[in-house]
Amino acid sequence: MNEPHYLQPLLPTPFHSRTQAACCTALWSGWAGYQSARCYTHVEFEYFAARNQATLFDLSPMIKYRIAGSDSLPYLNRLMTRDVGKLAVGRVAYTVWCNDVGKVLDDGTLFRLDDNEYLLCAQDRHLPWLQDSAIGFDLEVEDVSERFAALALQGPTSYAIVQRMGFDDLMSLRPFGWRRVKYRGAELIVSRTGFSGDLGYEIWSAPDQAESLWDDLMAAGADFGLMPMGSDALELLRIEAGYLLPNADFMPADHATRASRGRSPFELGLGWLVDFNKGHFVGRRALQAERAGSGRYTFVGLDIDGNKPAHESLIYHRRRELIGHVTSAMWSPTCKRNIAIAELQAGREAMLDDLWVEIYLKKELKWEKLMVRCRVVPRPFFDPPRRLATPPAAY
Amino acid sequence: MPARGLIRARVAEISPPLIRQQFPLMLSYDAIIIGAGHNGLVTACYLARAGLRVVVLEGNPYIGGATVSRELYPGFTYSNCSYVCSLFRPEIFRTLDLPRYGLQVIPYEGSVTMTRDGGYFASFVDHDANRREISRFSKRDAENYDRFSHEMSRQCRFIKKFLLTTPPDPTSFKWRDLKDLASLGAAFYDLGETQMYDTIRFYTMSCADLLDQYFESDVIKGVIAGSSIIGTALGPYSPGTAYVMLHHYMGEVDGTIGAWGYARGGMGSIATALANALQAHGGEVRVNAEVNDVIVKDGRVCGVALKDGEELHAATVASNLDVKRTFLNIMDERDLPAEFVRRVQRFKIRGSSGKLNIALDGMPSFPQIPENCPARRGDMHITDSMERIERAYDDWKSGTWSKDPYVDMLIPSQIDPTLAPPGQHMMSVFVQYAPPRLASGDWTDADRDAFGSTVVDAIGAYSPDFKDRIRHMEVRTPRELEAEIGLTEGNIFQGELTLDQLMFNRPVPGYAQYRSPVEGMYLCGSSTHPGGGVMGAPGANAAREILRDLGRKDGQL
Numbered sequence: 012m013n014e015p016h017y018l019q020p021l022l023p024t025p026f027h028s029r030t031q032a033a034c035c036t037a038l039w040s041g042w043a044g045y046q047s048a049r050c051y052t053h054v055e056f057e058y059f060a061a062r063n064q065a066t067l068f069d070l071s072p073m074i075k076y077r078i079a080g081s082d083s084l085p086y087l088n089r090l091m092t093r094d095v096g097k098l099a100v101g102r103v104a105y106t107v108w109c110n111d112v113g114k115v116l117d118d119g120t121l122f123r124l125d126d127n128e129y130l131l132c133a134q135d136r137h138l139p140w141l142q143d144s145a146i147g148f149d150l151e152v153e154d155v156s157e158r159f160a161a162l163a164l165q166g167p168t169s170y171a172i173v174q175r176m177g178f179d180d181l182m183s184l185r186p187f188g189w190r191r192v193k194y195r196g197a198e199l200i201v202s203r204t205g206f207s208g209d210l211g212y213e214i215w216s217a218p219d220q221a222e223s224l225w226d227d228l229m230a231a232g233a234d235f236g237l238m239p240m241g242s243d244a245l246e247l248l249r250i251e252a253g254y255l256l257p258n259a260d261f262m263p264a265d266h267a268t269r270a271s272r273g274r275s276p277f278e279l280g281l282g283w284l285v286d287f288n289k290g291h292f293v294g295r296r297a298l299q300a301e302r303a304g305s306g307r308y309t310f311v312g313l314d315i316d317g318n319k320p321a322h323e324s325l326i327y328h329r330r331r332e333l334i335g336h337v338t339s340a341m342w343s344p345t346c347k348r349n350i351a352i353a354e355l356q357a358g359r360e361a362m363l364d365d366l367w368v369e370i371y372l373k374k375e376l377k378w379e380k381l382m383v384r385c386r387v388v389p390r391p392f393f394d395p396p397r398r399l400a401t402p403p404a405a406y
Numbered sequence: 407m408p409a410r411g412l413i414r415a416r417v418a419e420i421s422p423p424l425i426r427q428q429f430p431l432m433l434s435y436d437a438i439i440i441g442a443g444h445n446g447l448v449t450a451c452y453l454a455r456a457g458l459r460v461v462v463l464e465g466n467p468y469i470g471g472a473t474v475s476r477e478l479y480p481g482f483t484y485s486n487c488s489y490v491c492s493l494f495r496p497e498i499f500r501t502l503d504l505p506r507y508g509l510q511v512i513p514y515e516g517s518v519t520m521t522r523d524g525g526y527f528a529s530f531v532d533h534d535a536n537r538r539e540i541s542r543f544s545k546r547d548a549e550n551y552d553r554f555s556h557e558m559s560r561q562c563r564f565i566k567k568f569l570l571t572t573p574p575d576p577t578s579f580k581w582r583d584l585k586d587l588a589s590l591g592a593a594f595y596d597l598g599e600t601q602m603y604d605t606i607r608f609y610t611m612s613c614a615d616l617l618d619q620y621f622e623s624d625v626i627k628g629v630i631a632g633s634s635i636i637g638t639a640l641g642p643y644s645p646g647t648a649y650v651m652l653h654h655y656m657g658e659v660d661g662t663i664g665a666w667g668y669a670r671g672g673m674g675s676i677a678t679a680l681a682n683a684l685q686a687h688g689g690e691v692r693v694n695a696e697v698n699d700v701i702v703k704d705g706r707v708c709g710v711a712l713k714d715g716e717e718l719h720a721a722t723v724a725s726n727l728d729v730k731r732t733f734l735n736i737m738d739e740r741d742l743p744a745e746f747v748r749r750v751q752r753f754k755i756r757g758s759s760g761k762l763n764i765a766l767d768g769m770p771s772f773p774q775i776p777e778n779c780p781a782r783r784g785d786m787h788i789t790d791s792m793e794r795i796e797r798a799y800d801d802w803k804s805g806t807w808s809k810d811p812y813v814d815m816l817i818p819s820q821i822d823p824t825l826a827p828p829g830q831h832m833m834s835v836f837v838q839y840a841p842p843r844l845a846s847g848d849w850t851d852a853d854r855d856a857f858g859s860t861v862v863d864a865i866g867a868y869s870p871d872f873k874d875r876i877r878h879m880e881v882r883t884p885r886e887l888e889a890e891i892g893l894t895e896g897n898i899f900q901g902e903l904t905l906d907q908l909m910f911n912r913p914v915p916g917y918a919q920y921r922s923p924v925e926g927m928y929l930c931g932s933s934t935h936p937g938g939g940v941m942g943a944p945g946a947n948a949a950r951e952i953l954r955d956l957g958r959k960d961g962q963l
């Protein structure tokens with residue numbers, strides 16, 4: 012590419028020749044500087060493929076950092092709210108990390124590749140933060156985003172497909188585990204992880220194997236209903252799975268202009284990721300104080316009457332007092348419920364039995380306002396037993 | 407199937423001597439439902455949710471009635487009768503929380519028809535793709551298709567309001583009936599003047615007359631007309647078929663009106679999910695429990711007697727069987743007014759359909775349809791004009807099955823991984839027309855096989871390797887539909903969907919509110935409003951009326 016970079020601000024991923032050929036819709040979006048298909052054929056069919064068959068999603072734009080060196084573990088334990096010491100080689104952990112005042116900077120998955128080597132996958136870029144925090148530790152942090160081409164293979168038949176690919180040894184792979192598998196004379200990493208809340212795998216390869224990997228997976232998946240899936244359908248899956256998305260459900264603390272916009276893990280309902288039984292970590296003091304009862308917000312799942320999604324709706328107690336807002340909403344075709352993830356003011360437990368959402372609805376160009384009853388329900392909204400079953404079922 | 411296990415467990419819990427001792431002669435319930443078709447199960451679920459002790463008695467060793475899936479050949483699950491889902495009311499799906507009990511409905515894209523000139527016509531979800539496809543046949547029809555769709559949407563919007571309501575009785579002059587009539591009138595008035603005229607015509611006109619208003623291409627009309635005769639002993643030129651088409655349009659999948667989907671695991675998973683929901687609410691299902699008699703004393707129902715003589719007692723009994731079987735077979739005519747019996751005898755319930763379920767060792771080829779056409783995963787047809795459908799109907803009238811049949815064939819295993827081994831396929835072929843009796847007399851096994859061959863040959867003409875791929879086949883004529891699931895004459899809707907048998911006339915005038923002349927005896931199957939199809943609405947409406955009579959507000963929709 013000799014053209015100046017500014018003529019192509021969004022780069023193709025290593026799968027581009029394949030994703031472009033598969034995309035019938037001309038619907039693309041930018042994701043971390045790359046072209047990412049929003050939808051290949053039809054959102055509905057891609058969504059259902061993920062809940063009934065399997066889908067392939069190009070995950071390559073995900074930001075990835077490699078952390079290696081003898082101090083990796085103490086360093087990560089200082090950075091992350093979780094106890095990284097509990098993470099064994101071969102395992103993956105979902106984690107968040109905070110700033111000094113205990114507000115979440117990002118969430119991501121941490122792979123323990125070896126005794127002293129980790130891979131951190133994140134939504135946002137954090138190199139200066141990660142490097143500056145490493146002062147005094149014996150280790151190296153590097154951005155390895157371009158070294159991997161990655162695919163998410165998700166859905167009930169995903170195990171049948173990896174079997175058909177000849178990836179042995181995955182039968183005993185439990186959720187949040189990873190293995191190296193042989194592939195065309197090289198090695199891939201396959202992890203039982205994903206953003207769909209269903210059975211599924213993420214496959215990490217070298218970029219020069221991307222195209223053959225795509226082709227081989229699509230061929231292996233032909234008898235199992237495999238379809239490429241874009242980010243629009245993924246958004247539906249992740250809401251049903253009850254996962255939060257930075258910049259949608261909460262502001263990463265370092266992006267917020269208003270200090271009040273930062274959220275602690277407790278306020279996001281992620282308190283289970285905070286471990287005070289380990290040594291010092293960034294944000295610890297603030298979080299300890301907060302645990303004593305100063306949290307301002309809480310995240311909940313909502314089940315809303317009717318079938319009109321409550322996008323960006325405000326939430327009222329007894330139709331009058333504003334006590335929160337919806338951050339993500341959808342009609343769930345699998346649960347057959349009108350669901351939402353919402354932020355409520357903390358300390359309002361007594362009000363939860365009389366909650367209402369305000370939905371604005373355009374019916375043939377005429378706006379209508381609905382006040383609709385809703386109830387707090389547990390997340391995930393959809394949690395099929397096959398997600399955790401080991402060995403996984405064929406569908 | 408998990409639910410079957412559950413059912414057996416439940417039966418085992420209930421029938422041991424311990425309970426027999428408490429009720430030495432018979433078991434006693436608050437309500438007995440005869441028949442575990444999907445409507446009977448829906449009624450039972452609502453009653454159990456309201457706290458009633460409910461038992462569902464099913465004659466067959468399996469549940470579901472015409473909403474059933476069975477493995478008749480190892481590794482292959484057939485949906486033996488109904489095969490696609492759209493009509494099932496979303497309100498019921500949600501209130502009974504059926505996803506939690508394992509129900510998932512997966513939409514599919516459109517349909518494709520192979521034409522006699524070697525071409526094809528497909529329909530697509532994408533509006534522009536669809537318009538360009540129609541314009542290959544007629545530019546005018548492509549643009550008129552939108553007008554036609556709007557008309558159908560208006561009719562759907564109108565009728566949708568009445569699906570989960572009890573039809574008002576126009577002659578009772580009761581406050582409730584007057585109120586409901588008024589709201590029917592208001593909805594009608596709301597249509598606007600032109601639309602009011604159109605609506606009245608719509609309910610009586612033929613599908614052909616309707617389509618001629620919009621389209622000029624024979625292929626387009628032939629394709630659309632298919633849904634106007636499914637399950638109906640009429641041709642597209644017969645008055646009343648425009649409504650039958652609407653009946654097939656008024657469903658939805660996740661708010662997409664007119665969309666159809668597959669129930670994951672086959673249609674039987676709808677019945678399974680309902681049975682699981684019922685059991686979660688404390689209700690019971692008993693299979694192999696054929697009801698022989700409804701016991702009536704002093705004009706009041708008090709229980710049922712099974713074929714083996716066992717009696718079960720309840721002051722409320724609801725029958726999921728069609729209106730004829732209920733009142734003419736398992737009830738004593740002497741318990742019913744003579745005029746009522748005569749009307750039931752005259753109820754039109756003519757069979758007109760057959761079904762083939764086929765296990766294939768691979769995907770058959772259809773050289774006329776492009777390999778990558780997504781409509782292959784939906785309905786496939788081989789009838790390309792209304793004329794041909796009408797000729798097929800002519801055979802029905804002459805007392806034989808159609809020699810050039812209309813088929814609605816699907817291969818759901820392309821989408822649903824649970825139905826067949828990987829790479830192999832299950833095919834469902836719905837066939838129109840097959841008469842309840844042949845001119846030569848009753849159906850014989852040889853007739854059934856000849857019917858099957860006619861259909862296989864018709865499909866084989868479009869798929870060279872189809873016949874060689876067949877590993878097993880189940881052929882059902884109206885005879886099998888009647889004998890196995892008790893659909894009188896094999897009518898798939900438990901009675902024809904013509905205006906004289908709809909709304910307050912279904913099943914018979916004066917008894918459209920799920921009640922019968924015998925106190926405590928109700929109907930809850932497809933013979934009642936709003937009619938046949940896997941819809942659940944008759945069952946839910948009946949439950950509401952039963953609860954109303956019992957003075958219960960809870961458990962309502």
Ligand SMILES: Cc1cc2nc3c(=O)[nH]c(=O)nc-3n(C[C@H](O)[C@H](O)[C@H](O)COP(=O)(O)OP(=O)(O)OC[C@H]3O[C@@H](n4cnc5c(N)ncnc54)[C@H](O)[C@@H]3O)c2cc1C
Pocket residue numbers: 440441442443444445446463464465466469470471472473486487488489490491492493695696697698726727731736759760761836887890891892893897898899900930931932933937938939940941
């Ligand atoms: C071949 C075929 C294809 C169809 N395709 C579709 C489709 O694709 N989509 C769709 O929406 N609809 C379809 N239909 C229509 C739909 O399946 C039926 O209208 C609907 O399932 C009827 O349900 P029901 O509960 O009212 O009655 P049924 O399903 O008829 O249930 C009646 C039940 O009562 C039982 N029973 C009978 N006698 C006794 C007795 N004496 N004692 C105890 N139990 C008894 C029967 O065994 C049965 O289980 C199809 C029907 C057929 C036959």
